[in-house]
Amino acid sequence: MTPQRDEDEVWRQIIASYHQPTETTSDNQPWPDSENLPPEPARRVVKRPDVETPPGEMPVQYPGDFHEPDFDDDRNDDEGHYEPPPPPPLPKTDTSTKIAWAALFGGPAYLLLAALFDWYLQGWVLFAAVACFIGGFVALVVRMGDGPPNDSGWDDGAVV
Template sequence: MSRDDDQTWAELIDSFHASPAPSSGGDGDQPWPAAEELGPDERLEEPRPDDFRDASVTLGSLTGRGAAPSDGAAEGGVGAGIDDATADEAANHFVPPPPAPLPRGDRIQQVAWAGVIAPPIALIIVAIMSWRPSDEIVFFAVVAFVAGFVTLVARMRGHHPNDPDDGAVI
């Protein structure tokens, strides 16, 4: 490093350890709030539940975009702090219909899925239990997996030329 780099580095370290300069306002205050001025043994106070007793602070955003609270809010009843517009909005909230049931498939598809799922699970369990399956069982598991996979791929719906549904066309 050159002499200028060493001098710049030393100035940087000195400015790091120096106290902050007073703010440009001329009054000598720190540029941060006084609440952040804590000594080494001081801690910030946690808010107490009594600090939030003012209803204008806790329910102010629930009274409905500047509208006056409804009569229920004055009485402290259910729905306190909710005006008619908010209640109408809640009543007209979209509720999606229940989803369609999953397709069950035919017997061939069910057996193909069983061939794809069951052999790997069985071989993992056998490996965890430290059993040594016979070669015929391993061969049967591999053949069942491959046959199930090929069956599922072969039975996939493909694009038919006379199919009117082309999906999303841009």
């Protein structure tokens, strides 16, 4: 026999013995008897009162059929409920920041509308829309500031 046929024969034996019951005794177990699990206890099956089960069939338990009894009927319903404090008001923005945001979104929005409605754009209008977008972005980045806050004092954190 060739090695391929030997391998095929081994696979056939494995498949043939797949459905045969195995006998497990404490002699051939790789673990001690104390680690064996006990057989599963019988599960409680809850039958829906409105559905009748034909004789000889097992009742079906559906998810959500079992309801935990409520032992704390007299407790306060608000117990453990967290209600966050109201958020602080939004910071007031100055006019130049509002104009920068409008330019940042207005330029591309105008170009998108012009493309959707097939408007004819002259060269200077196209340039103005792109310039508004770039100008708004630059204005917001310049105004962003990357320094420490003014009220931080002399100590600016840990120094290694």
